[in-house]
Amino acid sequence: xxxxxxxxxxxxxxxxxxxxxxxxxxxxxxxxxxxxxxxxxxxxxxxxxxxxxxxxxxxxxxxxxxxxxxxxxxxxxxxxxxxxxxxxxxxxxxxxxxxxxxxxxxxxxxxxxxxxxxxxxxxxxxxxxxxxxxxxxxxxxxxxxxxxxxxxxxxxxxxxxxxxxxxxxxxxxxxxxxxxxxxxxxxxxxxxxxxxxxxxxxxxxxxxxxxxxxxxxxxxxxxxxxxxxxxxxxxxxxxxxxxxxxxxxxxxxxxxxxxxxxxxxxxxxxxxxxxxxxxxxxxxxxxxxxxxxxxxxxxxxxxxxxxxxxxxxxxxxxxxxxxxxxxxxxxxxxxxxxxxxxxxxxxxxxxxxxxxxxxxxxxxxxxxxxxxxxxxxxxxxxxxxxxxxxxxxxxxxxxxxxxxxxxxxxxxxxxxxxxxxxxxxxxxxxxxxxxxxxxxxxxxxxxxxxxx
Amino acid sequence: xxxxxxxxxxxxxxxxxxxxxxxxxxxxxxxxxxxxxxxxxxxxxxxxxxxxxxxxxxxxxxxxxxxxxxxxxxxxxxxxxxxxxxxxxxxxxxxxxxxxxxxxxxxxxxxxxxxxxxxxxxxxxxxxxxxxxxxxxxxxxxxxxxxxxxxxxxxxxxxxxxxxxxxxxxxxxxxxxxxxxxxxxxxxxxxxxxxxxxxxxxxxxxxxxxxxxxxxxxxxxxxxxxxxxxxxxxxxxxxxxxxxxxxxxxxxxxxxxxxxxxxxxxxxxxxxxxxxxxxxxxxxxxxxxxxxxxxxxxxxxxxxxxxxxxxxxxxxxxxxxxxxxxxxxxxxxxxxxxxxxxxxxxxxxxxxxxxxxxxxxxxxxxxxxx
Numbered sequence: 022x023x024x025x026x027x028x029x030x031x032x033x034x035x036x037x038x039x040x041x042x043x044x045x046x047x048x049x050x051x052x053x054x055x056x057x058x059x060x061x062x063x064x065x066x067x068x069x070x071x072x073x074x075x076x077x078x079x080x081x082x083x084x085x086x087x088x089x090x091x092x093x094x095x096x097x098x099x100x101x102x103x104x105x106x107x108x109x110x111x112x113x114x115x116x117x118x119x120x121x122x123x124x125x126x127x128x129x130x131x132x133x134x135x136x137x138x139x140x141x142x143x144x145x146x147x148x149x150x151x152x153x154x155x156x157x158x159x160x161x162x163x164x165x166x167x168x169x170x171x172x173x174x175x176x177x178x179x180x181x182x183x184x185x186x187x188x189x190x191x192x193x194x195x196x197x198x199x200x201x202x203x204x205x206x207x208x209x210x211x212x213x214x215x216x217x218x219x220x221x222x223x224x225x226x227x228x229x230x231x232x233x234x235x236x237x238x239x240x241x242x243x244x245x246x247x248x249x250x251x252x253x254x255x256x257x258x259x260x261x262x263x264x265x266x267x268x269x270x271x272x273x274x275x276x277x278x279x280x281x282x283x284x285x286x287x288x289x290x291x292x293x294x295x296x297x298x299x300x301x302x303x304x305x306x307x308x309x310x311x312x313x314x315x316x317x318x319x320x321x322x323x324x325x326x327x328x329x330x331x332x333x334x335x336x337x338x339x340x341x342x343x344x345x346x347x348x349x350x351x352x353x354x355x356x357x358x359x360x361x362x363x364x365x366x367x368x369x370x371x372x373x374x375x376x377x378x379x380x381x382x383x384x385x386x387x388x389x390x391x392x393x394x395x396x397x398x399x400x401x402x403x404x405x406x407x408x409x410x411x412x413x414x415x416x417x418x419x420x421x422x423x424x425x426x427x428x429x430x431x432x433x434x435x436x437x438x439x440x441x442x443x444x445x446x447x448x449x450x451x452x453x454x455x456x457x458x459x460x461x462x463x464x465x466x467x468x469x470x471x472x473x
Numbered sequence: 474x475x476x477x478x479x480x481x482x483x484x485x486x487x488x489x490x491x492x493x494x495x496x497x498x499x500x501x502x503x504x505x506x507x508x509x510x511x512x513x514x515x516x517x518x519x520x521x522x523x524x525x526x527x528x529x530x531x532x533x534x535x536x537x538x539x540x541x542x543x544x545x546x547x548x549x550x551x552x553x554x555x556x557x558x559x560x561x562x563x564x565x566x567x568x569x570x571x572x573x574x575x576x577x578x579x580x581x582x583x584x585x586x587x588x589x590x591x592x593x594x595x596x597x598x599x600x601x602x603x604x605x606x607x608x609x610x611x612x613x614x615x616x617x618x619x620x621x622x623x624x625x626x627x628x629x630x631x632x633x634x635x636x637x638x639x640x641x642x643x644x645x646x647x648x649x650x651x652x653x654x655x656x657x658x659x660x661x662x663x664x665x666x667x668x669x670x671x672x673x674x675x676x677x678x679x680x681x682x683x684x685x686x687x688x689x690x691x692x693x694x695x696x697x698x699x700x701x702x703x704x705x706x707x708x709x710x711x712x713x714x715x716x717x718x719x720x721x722x723x724x725x726x727x728x729x730x731x732x733x734x735x736x737x738x739x740x741x742x743x744x745x746x747x748x749x750x751x752x753x754x755x756x757x758x759x760x761x762x763x764x765x766x767x768x769x770x771x772x773x774x775x776x777x778x779x780x781x782x783x784x785x786x787x788x789x790x791x792x793x794x795x796x797x798x799x800x801x802x803x804x805x806x807x808x809x810x811x812x813x814x815x816x817x818x819x820x821x822x823x824x825x826x827x828x829x830x831x832x833x834x835x836x837x838x839x840x841x842x843x
Contacts (some may be wrong), residue, residue, distance in 0.1 A: 031494050216554075406622055411618060412559075
């Protein structure tokens with residue numbers, strides 16, 4: 022089920038929220054677990070067993086790790102087993118066909134279980150955190166199952182590490198302020214997704230499908246960058262908002278990534294929970310930056326290749342990730358200093374250029390090389406159709422570009438409190454109404470990060 | 474005060490979601506949307522199989538969307554928002570001043586070539602005259618009114634290709650339509666030609682076959698309806714366009730139409746006025762799309778078979794003095810081989826009348842030409 026589907030908004034969500042807040046506190050985890058399974062089952066009924074297996078595997082391993090804590094070798098063994106099982110699940114569904122294709126082994130062509138890249142990473146964090154003593158073991162299988170399957174962030178993040186919600190799994194209250202912020206946050210996310218991402222997504226779909234000019238290729242790259250940001254950050258906003266409505270406080274996932282003036286800064290602002298995950302569980306265990314420059318660079322390249330490959334089993338994702346790794350390594354040894362000394366706009370131009378080129382590689386697993394060739398001068402520069410699309414989407418592009426900066430939030434905060442209080446409920450209802458109109462008449466409503 | 478705002482916002486959110494759910498449950502489901510002119514999805518049947526293969530929730534989403542409370546109003550709200558965005562296009566319809574124009578995309582060449590090949594094979598099997606009239610659409614005639622640079626198929630190139638590749642004689646309407654383009658030859662809210670557009674096409678056709686004398690005079694028309702909101706009005710969601718007027722230039726006196734809508738014949742006149750009170754007013758011409766209709770004119774002139782799409786409906790009235798019988802054959806709903814139909818009904822001439830986009834995409838023409 023998509024958050025931006027009518028079934029979710031007007032059937033699932035009102036029923037789940039109403040029941041959840043009417044039943045006693047102690048029954049909420051069980052109800053939520055069932056509701057989560059319905060949510061997942063609506064999209065992927067045949068893969069419900071993966072959810073059940075995930076809960077069983079990670080619950081037992083957490084317990085075993087805790088039980089044999091005093092015998093470190095055994096505990097380490099259970100951590101390794103848990104990681105292998107989780108990665109094995111991910112590898113089988115996401116990467117097997119890719120490797121099998123090169124090794125001449127049979128390919129299965131199975132559809133990717135929804136959100137598998139997200140929930141396997143979450144459950145791995147549980148075993149590791151328990152071993153490290155960063156999180157207490159969860160003895161209540163219902164509470165644990167609720168964490169593994171938690172519907173707001175189950176299929177597209179943010180990747181919530183177990184320690185972040187361990188406390189709230191046992192005890193959570195929904196305060197008035199949480200509910201209010203949840204409502205506002207969810208509505209903002211829905212608007213970002215339905216009104217902004219989908220609108221500009223049509224431009225990207227059109228431009229990437231047809232014959233393309235150099236101008237069209239840059240326009241398309243811009244459209245795709247904006248679509249990806251509004252789609253994914255909108256989804257994260259909705260997830261965080263839904264979390265608040267249920268009493269959970271999820272970590273932030275985006276912090277105005279297009280303001281970044283270097284690749285390393287970009288990744289501190291973009292999909293922050295994924296970056297944090299790789300940092301805690303790969304980069305730092307590898308030695309991070311504590312083992313000399315050469316080793317640091319190697320660690321960076323490893324982490325960013327994995328980050329790229331996490332996004333999909335194809336060369337373009339690997340190249341995209343590795344490209345960021347190379348840039349970040351370069352920035353660390355030399356380029357970063359240059360950018361720091363240069364005027365601020367140099368950093369912005371540098372980063373926007375990287376993003377337009379980089380996201381084109383990301384967007385087109387098959388056609389990226391051709392697309393880049395067109396961007397850099399192959400074929401006609403401009404056409405009447407390119408002009409039509411630019412003119413037709415110019416207001417939307419302007420709104421999205423401004424929307425990607427902190428300006429709207431800044432303006433809102435600058436409103437006199439009285440005005441802000443009056444305007445907020447009106448905006449929420451208006452936003453919901455317009456989103457509903459777009460969904461009722463929708464033809465185009467994908468979720469980009471569902472592929473991952 | 475602050476608390477009040479919070480409570481108000483939360484309540485409005487809950488009320489919004491709950492209200493539509495409640496309205497949906499209370500309001501009866503509709504079978505058909507006259508505004509959109511299509512059958513609406515109904516409540517999907519629950520079964521374990523449908524849940525497991527995922528079709529249940531897909532159907533449920535479609536059902537909720539189709540039966541959504543205030544659906545018509547919400548669609549119109551979306552179109553208005555798109556206009557606010559500065560977009561000149563919604564759901565495949567261009568907004569060109571006070572006119573809606575259906576977007577025509579460059580078609581897949583294989584289908585057109587297949588259709589032409591099928592027509593050519595058909596031509597070799599018959600010994601009566603055959604004609605092909607591909608109708609360029611408003612996107613061609615009013616191309617200069619489209620939003621600047623708007624992508625649109627090159628209908629000139631397609632028509633040239635058809636002329637070059639067809640053994641069936643092609644009636645090329647470009648010259649005559651272009652000469653009269655200021656006379657409103659296409660509806661502003663519908664993809665069909667107006668009666669006036671059809672008149673000039675009939676003139677070109679009758680001149681071509683040497684029956685120019687049988688063309689009725691273009692007198693003062695009867696207004697059948699002045700509040701026609703057509704297919705483009707429906708699909709685009711644009712609600713601010715002035716409704717169209719449907720005109721009739723031929724009285725239709727003494728003409729009967731035997732229409733085979735569902736297996737048994739029904740006799741109506743040239744105009745089926747029942748449709749004038751409905752949304753789908755264009756269907757007043759001959760009663761709209763049916764598998765087969767036989768027009769008996771009371772004139773002399775032999776039997777014409779028109780293999781057609783809906784453009785033929787408003788075209789036929791102008792042929793009523795040129796033929797004694799006009800058989801309208803819709804290959805979408807009637808799959809009899811044409812050679813058989815021609816032999817059984819002693820047909821004297823065949824006209825293939827299709828709008829150009831339909832000719833380029835219709836998969837049924839090749840079936841009946843076998």
